[in-house]
Amino acid sequence: AKKAGLVGVCLTVHGFFWGPATAEGLEKRHEFLVIPGIGVNTEGGHIVVFGLEEFVYGMHRLGELVGMVEAAGGAMIAAHPYRRQLPFELTREGDWSEALERASENEAYRHVQAIETLNGRGTERQNAFSAAVCERHGLAQAAGSDAHSVVDVGTCATEFEARIDGLGDLIAELKSG
Numbered sequence: 001a002k003k004a005g006l007v008g009v010c011l012t013v014h015g016f017f018w019g020p021a022t023a024e025g026l027e028k029r030h031e032f033l034v035i036p037g038i039g040v041n042t043e044g045g046h047i048v049v050f051g052l053e054e055f056v057y058g059m060h061r062l063g064e065l066v067g068m069v070e071a072a073g074g075a076m077i078a079a080h081p082y083r084r085q086l087p088f089e090l091t092r093e094g095d096w097s098e099a100l101e102r103a104s105e106n107e108a109y110r111h112v113q114a115i116e117t118l119n120g121r122g123t124e125r126q127n128a129f130s131a132a133v134c135e136r137h138g139l140a141q142a143a144g145s146d147a148h149s150v151v152d153v154g155t156c157a158t159e160f161e162a163r164i165d166g167l168g169d170l171i172a173e174l175k176s177g
Helices: 020-030 062-072 095-104 124-137 167-176
Strands: 008-011 033-036 038-042 045-050 075-078 114-119 140-144
Touching: 020 033, 033 167, 038 062, 045 062, 045 167, 062 075, 075 167, 095 124, 114 124
Parallel strands: 008 033, 075 114, 114 140
Antiparallel strands: 038 045, 045 075
16 A cells, blocks of 8 residues: 555455454554444445444444444445446446436435545446436545455545544544535
């Protein structure tokens, strides 16, 4: 991540928590900002969550996850909205508009602080779809490398207006848009 020019990373894995102590240990060892989070698979898609510290049964249900995050003062980002919402092939006139309309009705977007509009593993078309969903909801945009290997790290990232020195700063910036 340092070689890629990043000033910090958010470690988020589906269904796995990087606890604050683990993140702090990595941060000290590498002298590099490390912010813990989790990727949660919900019926509304993948949600990246910041501010929770442990897996609680039921958090895969959107309504319960929203309640947990609000109670903890956390923040959420809808990750790669094109997945499961954009057809693989657009074969007829109107397919894009219909998919966008269906995706825009996803309840998850009423509860997140941002939508990932630039995903390092997404195609130009997929990321354009995510950006269109985000625009319809008037939410802040986020970007992530969605790194599944070292070569993915830093392929894209979110630039914040304010300095981020830790989890609290990240959550505050996401909530402020």
